[in-house]
Amino acid sequence: MSLEMLNFQLFGLINASANPNPFLVKFAIFISHDLVTIFVIGLLALTFFRPKRFKIPAIKAAVFTAITSIIAALIDKFYYHPRPFALNLGHKLIHHAATNSFPSHHMLAMSSMALAFLLFSREKLVGSICLALAWLVGWSRVYLGVHFPVDIIGAFLLALFINILGNLVLCKYLEFRESQQKPSTHI
Template identity: 50%
Template sequence: MPTSFEALNLTWFEKINASQNASNAMIDLAIFIANDVLYLLILFLLFLWFYGDQQLKERALRAVFFTAIALGMGFIISTLYYHPRPFVMGVGRTLIHHAPNASFPSDHMLIFSTIAWSYLFSGRKFAGSLLLVLAGLVAWSRVYLGVHFPMDMLGAFSIAFLVNILGIWIWKLAGQFILESSTQLYATVCKPLLEKGWIK
């Protein structure tokens, strides 16, 4: 990362990272957003898949498929380019434990922003906008707690957008096959539950 970007990154980090005077309530809120909201998102997507109609299933599957691509790209980038986390560099306050692996790009932000863009691009403006707001809160919380830099979030946000742009073409070519294959596998594995009407 060029020096000018690194300086800007550090400046933004210092403005967002929790100060010594941060309240326990704010820290607890940030920890909840940073760590636990992801599980709520996963439960939401699982609910859509198990109980939604075909359109809801397709949108959930598309979002997960694009997220897998985005995470794969993030893994490649972080392998080729290692940027240390704030606590590795000895800057700011770190308020949650995290392994000292590559900081850029943020996996959490890749997940939330890829899913948000996927819903926006599939015409679900309300859901997509709500997920974008949630992604912004996750970005804030991870920087506030000292495990990421702002550029980690901006990078992940940009990757997520790019994946969804390319994903329009990918889904046109392979989306129907992916959906049918996933639905058939689901019907086979979950046949007893489907027959009893416990899931759809």
């Protein structure tokens, strides 16, 4: 079975039925649209109103999310994968343009912010909650019919890669900067 066929089958399992539960639809729409905004406001509030230890992960989250957004824009420019509804698959429950499906920008941003806290700070609980919310957003995008599962998984993996690579580059830069600031011991 090809990856594309597996993607279509998983989409069929997650996407809403022809007669979905109205409460579940409203919940998914809230998660898909409003939770992202609440998430960003919540992280900003933590950054400004909590101890200093939130500032560095928040800065990393902002920078890494900006980088992933630029990469996603480049992917959009050079690669097109249709959304499920553009292929007449499943049930689309929200309005969305037939733009590139891969990767999910919602999942990419949410994952990138969450991973900055989960992987590179002492705030593991905050990071874990944020990552769970990111996956909930990913589920909602598939359930509502605007993304495939591979769009969600790909977005997560891209966010993970950029967070790890970005943190390595930052650590190397800080090591280099520190070594340049030490007085020379050579005579």
